Amino acid sequence: xxxxxxxxxxxxxxxxxxxxxxxxxxxxxxxxxxxxxxxxxxxxxxxxxxxxxxxxxxxxxxxxxxxxxxxxxxxxxxxxxxxxxxxxxxxxxxxxxxxxxxxxxxxxxxxxxxxxxxxxxxxxxxxxxxxxxxxxxxxxxxxxxxxxxxxxxxxxxxxxxxxxxxxxxxxxxxxxxxxxxxxxxxxxxxxxxxxxxxxxxxxxxxxxxxxxxxxxxxxxxxxxxxxxxxxxxxxxxxxxxxxxxxxxxxxxxxxxxxxxxxxxxxxxxxxxxxxxxxxxxxxxxxxxxxxxxxxxxxxxxxxxxxxxxxxxxxxxxxxxxxxxxxxxxxxxxxxxxxxxxxxxxxxxxxxxxxxxxxxxxxxxxxxxxxxxxxxxxxxxxxxxxxxxxxxxxxxxxxxxxxxxxxxxxxxxxxxxxxxxxxxxxxxxxxxxxxxxxxxxxxxxxxxxxxxxxxxxxxxxxxxxxxxxxxxxxxxxxxxxxxxxxxxxxxxxxxxxxxxxxxxxxxxxxxxxxxxxxxxxxxxx
Amino acid sequence: xxxxxxxxxxxxxxxxxxxxxxxxxxxxxxxxxxxxxxxxxxxxxxxxxxxxxxxxxxxxxxxxxxxxxxxxxxxxxxxxxxxxxxxxxxxxxxxxxxxxxxxxxxxxxxx
Numbered sequence: 001x002x003x004x005x006x007x008x009x010x011x012x013x014x015x016x017x018x019x020x021x022x023x024x025x026x027x028x029x030x031x032x033x034x035x036x037x038x039x040x041x042x043x044x045x046x047x048x049x050x051x052x053x054x055x056x057x058x059x060x061x062x063x064x065x066x067x068x069x070x071x072x073x074x075x076x077x078x079x080x081x082x083x084x085x086x087x088x089x090x091x092x093x094x095x096x097x098x099x100x101x102x103x104x105x106x107x108x109x110x111x112x113x114x115x116x117x118x119x120x121x122x123x124x125x126x127x128x129x130x131x132x133x134x135x136x137x138x139x140x141x142x143x144x145x146x147x148x149x150x151x152x153x154x155x156x157x158x159x160x161x162x163x164x165x166x167x168x169x170x171x172x173x174x175x176x177x178x179x180x181x182x183x184x185x186x187x188x189x190x191x192x193x194x195x196x197x198x199x200x201x202x203x204x205x206x207x208x209x210x211x212x213x214x215x216x217x218x219x220x221x222x223x224x225x226x227x228x229x230x231x232x233x234x235x236x237x238x239x240x241x242x243x244x245x246x247x248x249x250x251x252x253x254x255x256x257x258x259x260x261x262x263x264x265x266x267x268x269x270x271x272x273x274x275x276x277x278x279x280x281x282x283x284x285x286x287x288x289x290x291x292x293x294x295x296x297x298x299x300x301x302x303x304x305x306x307x308x309x310x311x312x313x314x315x316x317x318x319x320x321x322x323x324x325x326x327x328x329x330x331x332x333x334x335x336x337x338x339x340x341x342x343x344x345x346x347x348x349x350x351x352x353x354x355x356x357x358x359x360x361x362x363x364x365x366x367x368x369x370x371x372x373x374x375x376x377x378x379x380x381x382x383x384x385x386x387x388x389x390x391x392x393x394x395x396x397x398x399x400x401x402x403x404x405x406x407x408x409x410x411x412x413x414x415x416x417x418x419x420x421x422x423x424x425x426x427x428x429x430x431x432x433x434x435x436x437x438x439x440x441x442x443x444x445x446x447x448x449x450x451x452x453x454x455x456x457x458x459x460x461x462x463x464x465x466x467x468x469x470x471x472x473x474x475x476x477x478x479x480x481x482x483x484x485x486x487x488x489x490x491x492x493x494x495x496x497x498x499x500x501x502x503x504x505x506x507x508x509x510x511x512x513x514x515x516x517x518x519x520x521x522x523x524x
Numbered sequence: 525x526x527x528x529x530x531x532x533x534x535x536x537x538x539x540x541x542x543x544x545x546x547x548x549x550x551x552x553x554x555x556x557x558x559x560x561x562x563x564x565x566x567x568x569x570x571x572x573x574x575x576x577x578x579x580x581x582x583x584x585x586x587x588x589x590x591x592x593x594x595x596x597x598x599x600x601x602x603x604x605x606x607x608x609x610x611x612x613x614x615x616x617x618x619x620x621x622x623x624x625x626x627x628x629x630x631x632x633x634x635x
Contacts, residue, residue: 011597039578043578057597078569080569081571
């Protein structure tokens with residue numbers, strides 16, 4: 001799909017592709033400049049226009065109704081560069097290869113430029129469209145999706161800064177130029193490519209050639225552009241409302257997650273980030289990013305809806321981009337710093353006790369669990385309930401892992417694990433975890449919660465109970481009986497609950513993992 | 525480069541002569557003139573012709589009339605004026621003198 005314009009050249013109407021039109025327009029302008037000191041320059045220009053009209057009408061036929069970029073390029077090559085009109089010394093240089101080199105100059109490899117002529121904001125989308133040979137509108141739609149997902153603005157601004165604007169005709173030709181040099185049809189590869197291209201062109205002409213279709217297409221495009229503008233506005237308003245709620249709600253409104261309770265982002269940040277300074281920095285970064293993207297969305301919407309172009313848009317959007325980028329940089333720095341705290345995993349095992357009974361009964365102790373008082377956080381695919389006390393974080397949910405025993409007794413081991421930015425800090429955090437359980441005869445009383453100091457932050461602290469089950473024995477938990485397969489027959493079902501892992505939830509219920517998703521951790 | 529320049533100068537000098545000659549017996553519109561000149565490899569790009577035509581017309585050696593065309597825009601048919609014919613005759617004489625002189629010199633030097 002390419003935009004076409006209708007032009008009147010010396011009394012004859014032509015449908016001409018927009019880029020071809022721009023090229024032609026530019027050529028005539030340069031010609032006028034080149035001839036300005038020549039006597040009768042106006043007449044020469046008119047004669048040239050006549051000639052162009054003549055060639056154009058010769059190029060059109062029943063099946064071809066639109067003048068394409070290539071047609072104009074051919075014409076301009078035939079007419080010669082504006083400098084050739086006067087400087088006849090150049091005309092000389094011998095025939096054919098000169099024409100070719102001239103054309104080669106025009107049709108150098110395609111380059112990415114910003115297209116200022118068909119731009120709404122910075123011409124980035126139009127330029128990308130030219131480069132990839134697709135309509136700018138499609139690029140804009142794709143960008144819109146990117147912007148919704150949050151990274152589009154940055155990409156746009158980076159491209160805006162990095163990609164040069166097509167200023168001269170040569171730039172414009174390079175920007176739109178076919179990747180195939182038509183003139184080097186000599187070799188077969190190119191001629192094949194040429195065939196494909198002309199085939200594509202004829203199809204394109206069939207689709208877009210009809211002026212009615214064209215008009216319809218243009219109207220459709222305007223409609224989509226308007227919708228896109230409205231979309232930006234709508235998204236901007238949504239963002240703004242969210243932002244206002246956030247500000248007016250005193251930063252404590254937005255839940256990090258949950259149906260059991262709310263946790264403000266600030267509090268969550270304090271639980272995860274290493275220092276108060278980091279929390280503030282993330283705030284600043286986040287606010288920068290948020291404010292600039294809200295304003296950006298409004299500016300984009302305005303530009304698309306009203307097609308306003310002013311020299312200020314560049315500064316405004318550039319400034320917004322700077323804000324957004326610095327916001328992102330701040331967040332990334334803090335993110336990396338925090339991420340380093342997850343680099344090392346260490347765990348410690350504590351022996352709890354052994355039992356010679358035929359069956360081990362596990363009884364969860366839920367006395368500390370208050371329904372509705374916890375924060376629900378999703379981590380590693382399962383939910384984690386948190387309760388925050390003065391200087392400790394209480395976490396609910398204990399993993400249970402079943403492994404075969406090497407003798408005829410049950411052995412129970414408490415496994416505490418955590419992450420840190422070094423092996424030592426990870427180990428220290430593991431040691432700081434407090435979790436209580438008690439083995440009395442054949443019954444294991446297990447606290448459903450464990451706690452660790454608030455200063456340790458959330459660093460994947462986990463408590464697992466490893467239960468070694470002797471052959472033929474079983475574990476009873478929350479009305480389930482858990483067997484392990486025999487050594488010769490390990491893992492095969494003699495009983496529905498033969499799998500090797502589960503979790504005692506904060507409310508005391510037991511989830512047995514029927515899929516093997518965490519089994520790789522079990523191979524101790 | 526220098527060689528190319530000389531060739532260009534030579535061509536340039538006779539281009540006006542050739543245009544007048546083309547128009548001597550019948551009127552023609554620019555495309556026809558371009559065709560003839562291109563066939564003779566006197567011009568490479570069409571742009572060269574237009575300033576020349578305008579110059580000749582302003583010097584009243586050529587004149588033109590408009591004619592509608594079925595296949596495209598109206599055409600500007602150029603024809604030679606009386607003054608143009610006289611000038612062409614003069615040019616023709618100059619050309620044959622030059623031709624003689626040149627062939628005499630080149631013959632002598634190649635001997």
